[in-house]
Amino acid sequence: MARTRRTKATGVWFRRWRWRWRSNPLRRRSDTVEACIVLATWILALLGGVFAGAAAAAMVDGNLAARRAEAHAVSAVLTKDSADAVPAAGGYDDSRVWAPVRWTAADGSEHTGRAKVAPAVAAGSRVTLWTDGEGRLVSKPLDPAESWLQAAVTGALVAPAVGAALWGGGRLVCGHLIRRRLAEWDEEWKRVGPQWRNLSGGRG
Incomplete structure (x- = not known):
């Protein structure tokens, strides 16, 4: 039942949207503009979302x-037992701890720092660390x-x-056109309404 209702609603919406493209005496320029904006909105939402996601x-x-x-991976030496090191904050790194290490860079210079290593590792053990182009420790x-x-x-x-943002922008533009069209109809009725009432009164 719910699927039937959605299908009927989609069919009604499609017929209303298609009506704006057909040539008929009730179609106004604003209807054609709105139909073009709706079509452009869907195209931009689909293509824009795809291209933005790919980019x-x-x-x-x-x-x-x-x-x-x-x-770059480097081999470092643990200078202190990791059992006495400070535990790493948070649970993402399991039970790893911060421990002092020493390593030699590619240019032969020695560096020291603190790295996250497994607990209960004896001093003098070798661990693999990662450094950037300037020899600073970085994550793997x-x-x-x-x-x-x-x-x-x-x-x-x-x-x-991105697709939702583009679609929302198009809907805002369509909403502005609808409010503008309603205002035009209101102004037109203010001009035609009294004449129609006079004609109706005369017939009576």
């Missing part, structure tokens, strides 16, 4: 690829599959948001 996905994937290309970059997934999710979120 957002490409941008995210490009940024992650650049970050992945800049990051996403692999290509993870980057693609994140880019796809971003595109899937951006596409409907």
Whole structure:
């Protein structure tokens, strides 16, 4: 029953929208303009959403690829037992802790810092860390599959948001045209109404 009602409502809406394209004496210029705006709104909402989602996905994937290309894996030495280190905040990193480490950069210079490592690791153990082009510690970059997934999710979120925004803008324009048309009808009735009433009174 609900599906039948939706089908009937869709059919009524389509006939009303198609009426604005047919040549008939009741059609006004504002009806044609409104029909064109509705058609353009749907096209822009669909194409704009698709292109915006694709652009957002490409941008995210490009940024992650650049970050992945800049990051380098280095072997660092734990300078203190991680059992005595400070636990990492939050539960995302499971039970990892902050521990002091030391590593040698590609230019031969030594660096020290703190990195998240597994608990109960003895001092002198080697851990793999990631650094950027300037030798600073960074988080492990996403692999290509993870980057693609994140880019796809971003595109899937951006596409409907942009499409809805464009559709909403078109509806606002149509609403303005409807209010304008109603105002024109009101003004026209103010001119025609008295004449029609006089004619009706004369017949009576």
